[in-house]
Structures are given as structure tokens and as C-alpha cells.
Amino acid sequence: MISLTRGNIVxxxxxxxxxxxNNSLLGGGGVDGTIHRAAGPExxxxxxxxxxxxxGQARLTQGYSLPARYVIHTAGPVWEGxxxxxxxxLASCYxxxxxxxxxxxxxxxxxxxxxxxxxxFPKAAAARIAIRTVREFLELHPEMEVSFxxxxxxxxxxxxxxxxxxL
Ligand code: AR6
Numbered sequence: 147m148i149s150l151t152r153g154n155i156v157x158x159x160x161x162x163x164x165x166x167x168n169n170s171l172l173g174g175g176g177v178d179g180t181i182h183r184a185a186g187p188e189x190x191x192x193x194x195x196x197x198x199x200x201x202g203q204a205r206l207t208q209g210y211s212l213p214a215r216y217v218i219h220t221a222g223p224v225w226e227g228x229x230x231x232x233x234x235x236l237a238s239c240y241x242x243x244x245x246x247x248x249x250x251x252x253x254x255x256x257x258x259x260x261x262x263x264x265x266x267f268p269k270a271a272a273a274r275i276a277i278r279t280v281r282e283f284l285e286l287h288p289e290m291e292v293s294f295x296x297x298x299x300x301x302x303x304x305x306x307x308x309x310x311x312x313l
Contacts, residue, residue: 163258
């Protein structure tokens with residue numbers, strides 16, 4: 147099942163939220179900074195033990211002070227014009243995050259719009275990749291509940307239109 151919500155991902159009270167992190171996993175701005183502030187300093191302490199995360203892959207931590215039980219950290223691609231494997235790397239972020247959740251027995255998971263902030267990925271293209279990749283995964287794992295958690299109005303409108311049109 148796919149749902150769409152406009153809001154702040156740190157308020158999501160399901161099994162896991164996904165963090166749009168960087169390769170260091172040591173925090174940053176945007177949604178990453180908000181998640182670290184809301185989770186508390188234990189999150190950074192656990193992230194320090196992980197040794198980073200290659201672009202397109204995902205790592206699991208506890209959620210600490212967050213309502214969500216776990217955080218799945220994924221490093222999205224920086225948009226460099228589209229000819230540097232950005233689309234496949236972004237799809238990989240969604241696929242690897244879902245696979246990690248499924249291996250852990252987590253059912254409800256919320257995604258932010260990975261790479262569409264500081265990393266500059268065009269929002270409509272990113273949304274199409276996110277929706278397609280999640281739908282493909284849900285065909286094999288229909289028990290999973292995936293929320294797209296849009297913070298900004300532009301992303302929310304893009305997702306609402308794409309999900310309604312099944313494109
Ligand atoms: N809840 C949900 N979505 C949010 C929130 C929030 N609280 N805050 C922002 N967004 P960005 P990136 C949306 O820049 O492009 C960090 O410094 C925002 O509107 O957070 O993947 C990391 O450490 C946008 O649509 O992530 C990395 O260095 C989306 O989250 C770098 O930024 C992603 O924006 C990652 O850049």
C-alpha cells in the first residue's frame with residue numbers, strides 16, 4: 147500500500163523513517179539535520195560505528211527519541227546533469243531501503259523526497275523514479291506500507307498528480 151502525506155518525517159510513528167543522508171552518515175542539513183535533532187545524540191553515536199554508506203545503499207539504526215522505531219539511512223546521488231548514473235542510483239536508494247526494511251521484518255516505512263533538496267535532483271523525475279521503484283517492490287511484498295512524506299508543496303503536488311494518474 148502506498149500513501150501520501152504532507153508534513154515532517156520526524157512525526158511518522160511507524161516502523162522506520164528513511165533519512166536522505168550523505169556518504170559519511172555523520173549528519174548534515176535538510177531532513178538529515180532534522181532527524182538527528184529529533185532523535186537525539188545517540189543517533190550520531192550509532193552512525194559513527196557504521197563507517198559511512200556508499201551512494202545508493204542503505205544502513206539501519208535505532209530511532210532513539212523518534213516516534214519511529216528505526217531509521218534507514220541512504221545516501222542519494224548528487225545531481226550532476228543526469229549522465230552520471232543518477233537515475234539508477236536514486237532507484238537503488240529506494241530499493242535498498244525497502245529490502246533492508248523487509249529483511250528486518252519492518253512493515254511501515256516513510257520516505258522523504260531523496261536527493262531533491264541540497265543534492266538538486268529534478269523533483270518530477272525523482273518522483274517518477276521513487277513511485278516506480280516502490281510499486282515494483284510492493285508487487286513482490288504487498289504486506290509493506292510505504293508513505294511518501296513530502297515536506298514542500300511542490301513535491302506534494304507532483305506526487306499527488308503522479309499517484310492519481312498511475313504514471
Ligand atoms: N521531513 C520530510 N522531508 C523534508 C524535511 C522533513 N523534516 N526537511 C526537508 N525535507 P535534503 P538531499 C525534504 O536537502 O537533497 C543533507 O545535508 C526537502 O523538502 O534534506 O538528499 C545531507 O546530510 C527535500 O524535498 O536532502 C546531505 O548532505 C527532501 O527532503 C544532503 O543534505 C530532500 O532534501 C542530502 O541532500
